[in-house]
Amino acid sequence: MVLDARRIAFDLEQPIPEHVPADLVYDYPLTIARKTTENPFDRIIPEVAAGPIAFYARGAVPTGGGGWVFRRAEDLRAIFKDTEHFTARGWTSLSGLIGESWLMTPVEYDPPEHGPFRALLNPLFTPQRIQALDAKVREYVRSYIAKFQDRGQCEFMSEFAFKFPITVFLELMGLPHDDVDQLLVWEHGLLHEPDFDKIVQATRSVHNYLVEKLEERRRNPQDDFLGVVATAEIDGRPLTLDEQIGIAFNLYTGGLDTVSTNIGLHFRHLAENQEHQTYLREHPEQIPLATEEFLRAYAAVSTFRICVKETEVAGARVMPGDRVVMSTTLACRDDQKYDNPNEVRLDRGPQHDAFAFGPHRCIGMHLARRELHCAIEEFLKAIPQFQIEPGATIISTLGPMISPETLPLVWSVD
Numbered sequence: 001m002v003l004d005a006r007r008i009a010f011d012l013e014q015p016i017p018e019h020v021p022a023d024l025v026y027d028y029p030l031t032i033a034r035k036t037t038e039n040p041f042d043r044i045i046p047e048v049a050a051g052p053i054a055f056y057a058r059g060a061v062p063t064g065g066g067g068w069v070f071r072r073a074e075d076l077r078a079i080f081k082d083t084e085h086f087t088a089r090g091w092t093s094l095s096g097l098i099g100e101s102w103l104m105t106p107v108e109y110d111p112p113e114h115g116p117f118r119a120l121l122n123p124l125f126t127p128q129r130i131q132a133l134d135a136k137v138r139e140y141v142r143s144y145i146a147k148f149q150d151r152g153q154c155e156f157m158s159e160f161a162f163k164f165p166i167t168v169f170l171e172l173m174g175l176p177h178d179d180v181d182q183l184l185v186w187e188h189g190l191l192h193e194p195d196f197d198k199i200v201q202a203t204r205s206v207h208n209y210l211v212e213k214l215e216e217r218r219r220n221p222q223d224d225f226l227g228v229v230a231t232a233e234i235d236g237r238p239l240t241l242d243e244q245i246g247i248a249f250n251l252y253t254g255g256l257d258t259v260s261t262n263i264g265l266h267f268r269h270l271a272e273n274q275e276h277q278t279y280l281r282e283h284p285e286q287i288p289l290a291t292e293e294f295l296r297a298y299a300a301v302s303t304f305r306i307c308v309k310e311t312e313v314a315g316a317r318v319m320p321g322d323r324v325v326m327s328t329t330l331a332c333r334d335d336q337k338y339d340n341p342n343e344v345r346l347d348r349g350p351q352h353d354a355f356a357f358g359p360h361r362c363i364g365m366h367l368a369r370r371e372l373h374c375a376i377e378e379f380l381k382a383i384p385q386f387q388i389e390p391g392a393t394i395i396s397t398l399g400p401m402i403s404p405e406t407l408p409l410v411w412s413v414d
Contacts, residue, residue, distance in 0.1 A: 028057030105246030174224025
């Protein structure tokens with residue numbers, strides 16, 4: 001059952017562009033204004049993934065308006081690489097909401113501008129550097145589990161999935177851990193709120209917070225991510241304030257919600273598929289391989305591109321100004337790429353696009369994997385066989401980040 005929340009005022013009132021054939025206009029459920037009481041990966045997503053390979057949908061773009069949806073992995077990969085016809089520049093529209101013009105950096109930059117910013121950040125996210133964080137990450141996992149371990153129950157999203165990644169983020173950025181609750185409120189407003197005014201309010205709040213913290217780092221440099229951003233140079237010059245804000249904002253959104261979402265979806269699977277939970281308890285060495293299948297099967301993120309030059313994709317005529325939904329969810333359920341894509345096979349070992357593809361492949365993917373591995377490993381060590389609380393209704397947001405809002409888990413306590 002799909003529930004329509006209060007719509008962003010302008011999303012369904014936008015006219016269909018004249019070049020879009022009426023027979024290519026379809027409803028698209030994975031939008032910011034919709035929620036569901038179903039597990040969206042059971043029916044809703046498989047149905048979209050089995051539908052037209054190209055269609056146009058009203059309300060497909062979070063800040064309003066329609067866009068093209070291409071569900072095949074090969075088409076999305078081609079668009080990710082095609083900087084002649086598509087741009088990443090300005091796709092989030094976040095700065096414009098508060099009357100500014102900075103870009104989320106580097107995700108809203110195209111090559112060749114994109115390269116120097118990516119090169120600046122790459123050393124912060126090397127596998128070796130992330131591996132060195134293992135003990136600290138596990139410490140945070142265990143500290144949150146300890147708070148509910150003996151209760152026999154927890155509300156997994158609010159007590160673990162949201163708080164654990166943001167604690168790691170605060171550690172890396174060098175921000176006060178006391179800010180956890182406030183940053184979570186802003187995160188929800190930015191990425192899950194269908195009310196346009198609340199999106200604007202959250203954007204402004206995060207912007208002002210980051211500007212203040214960047215100024216503190218310029219006055220008092222420290223060896224943390226925010227310190228690097230505040231004092232870095234690129235092409236022999238200091239970063240502008242807009243560039244610093246863009247990088248910090250990108251780290252904020254990427255480091256919080258995507259990991260929380262994946263943790264929630266992966267643990268929902270384990271709670272609903274007891275045989276898989278048992279298998280990973282008995283074979284913990286298989287958790288990294290299983291995590292890759294979870295990332296594929298429950299890919300949850302959509303980004304966007306803007307057409308800058310007329311082209312054709314999957315038989316659809318795409319014109320300058322058209323928005324395109326880059327759904328990793330659909331790409332990872334493509335039956336032309338994966339055998340029986342709606343089946344979760346822990347030993348599949350897939351090459352997937354859950355972290356996107358090409359030059360904009362997620363810079364934080366090694367950190368995300370480390371957090372996911374540690375969360376599953378430590379939780380299975382500390383908590384006995386768990387399940388979803390009988391009779392619980394779980395509401396999930398459907399876009400642009402697919403995530404359960406709550407996940408009540410229960411287990412026996414001796």
